[in-house]
Every structure is written in structure tokens, then in C-alpha cells.
Amino acid sequence: MTWFQRDHTGRDLRPAERKFISALSGLLADVAAPQIDEDETALTAEGSDCLIVLIPHRALGGVSIVVWLTADGAVVTWAQVAALDCCHDSLDLGTSVAQVRLKRADPDFSPVLECIRKQIDAPLILKRFGSDRATVLVRDHANKLREVGDIGPSVDSSELWRRSIPSQEVVIRLTDPDPPPVTSPSGVDEWFDSGRRGV
Numbered sequence: 132m133t134w135f136q137r138d139h140t141g142r143d144l145r146p147a148e149r150k151f152i153s154a155l156s157g158l159l160a161d162v163a164a165p166q167i168d169e170d171e172t173a174l175t176a177e178g179s180d181c182l183i184v185l186i187p188h189r190a191l192g193g194v195s196i197v198v199w200l201t202a203d204g205a206v207v208t209w210a211q212v213a214a215l216d217c218c219h220d221s222l223d224l225g226t227s228v229a230q231v232r233l234k235r236a237d238p239d240f241s242p243v244l245e246c247i248r249k250q251i252d253a254p255l256i257l258k259r260f261g262s263d264r265a266t267v268l269v270r271d272h273a274n275k276l277r278e279v280g281d282i283g284p285s286v287d288s289s290e291l292w293r294r295s296i297p298s299q300e301v302v303i304r305l306t307d308p309d310p311p312p313v314t315s316p317s318g319v320d321e322w323f324d325s326g327r328r329g330v
């Protein structure tokens with residue numbers, strides 16, 4: 132198996148994009164973070180100018196490191212990825228952790244790769260609401276704690292009110308050997324085909 136086999140760009144990658152994906156694949160292989168599944172990493176795009184790289188946590192309901200790569204720069208975010216077959220709304224709502232300018236002629240991807248390496252080992256805060264629900268928070272580019280997603284079953288408003296105070300806060304990382312105390316599959320198999328599911 133190799134990284135980023137889920138290619139939903141609908142186009143050939145530009146040489147600089149191929150160079151970035153090759154370097155990123157090497158970084159991910161070297162880090163070997165237990166909570167990143169090689170088979171779940173994916174690529175998508177916005178037109179011909181923006182490659183979007185998705186690196187999901189294997190057990191946080193689609194919470195992912197997302198890299199927006201253009202010829203002029205890269206933006207690294209955390210987002211809870213959902214249906215991507217028609218639009219990228221779930222990605223647009225992500226929490227930005229870094230922006231890196233790149234030279235068009237000869238991009239140096241090392242600052243982007245270093246940022247991704249740091250995010251892989253960065254602490255995520257899991258606010259637990261009982262044994263089956265949690266909210267995931269990350270630190271943004273200004274080091275402010277931001278909500279990036281929810282995992283677990285949906286609840287009605289009265290249940291939400293009862294669960295408004297977290298029962299526990301846990302620090303987790305993509306490098307943790309064990310899954311977090313509250314888990315939900317990444318849902319990567321549904322990201323690109325939500326419009327094709329039967330009724």
C-alpha cells in the first residue's frame with residue numbers, strides 16, 4: 132500500500148504537486164503515526180489551481196489535517212471532513228494553523244512539511260460528554276483553542292443541554308499508540324460518494 136491512493140482530483144498532478152506528495156509520503160512513512168491509516172489518506176482539488184491533501188485521524192469521525200496547496204503557497208488546517216463529492220464546505224470551515232508562501236519557480240516545501248510534522252504530534256483536546264460523545268479542539272495559528280468537530284451519536288436539544296458540561300478532557304495525538312477513549316470511524320469511504328448512495 133502507498134500513501135494517497137484515494138485520488139479524487141479528476142486531473143493529473145502538476146510536477147510541483149507530485150514533488151510535494153512524494154515528500155509528504157516520505158514524512159508520513161518516517162513518522163509512522165499509529166492514528167494515521169495510510170489507506171485513508173486522500174487527495175481532492177478545487178479546479179486546476181488548488182490541490183487539497185487530507186490526512187484523517189483514523190478514529191475521530193473525519194477530523195483531519197488538511198493542506199490546501201497552490202503554486203503560491205500552502206495553508207494547513209484541521210477540519211472535520213464530510214461529503215466532498217459536490218463541494219468542499221466541510222473543509223472551508225476548518226481551523227487554520229499555518230500559512231506558508233511558496234516560490235512558483237522553485238517551491239521549498241520544507242516549512243509546510245515541518246508544520247505537518249508538528250501537527251501530527253500536536254495535542255488535540257477531546258472534551259468527553261459521557262462515554263460515547265466528544266468534541267475535538269485544536270490550537271489555531273494564534274494558539275487559541277478552537278472546536279474542530281464532534282464525534283459520537285447525534286442528540287436532541289434536551290439531551291444536549293444535559294450533556295453541556297464535559298465529563299472529562301483528554302489530551303490525544305496522532306502519535307498515540309492507542310485510540311482515543313471516544314471513537315468514530317473516519318468515514319473516508321463516504322467522503323466522495325455521498326450523492327451516489329441509494330435511498
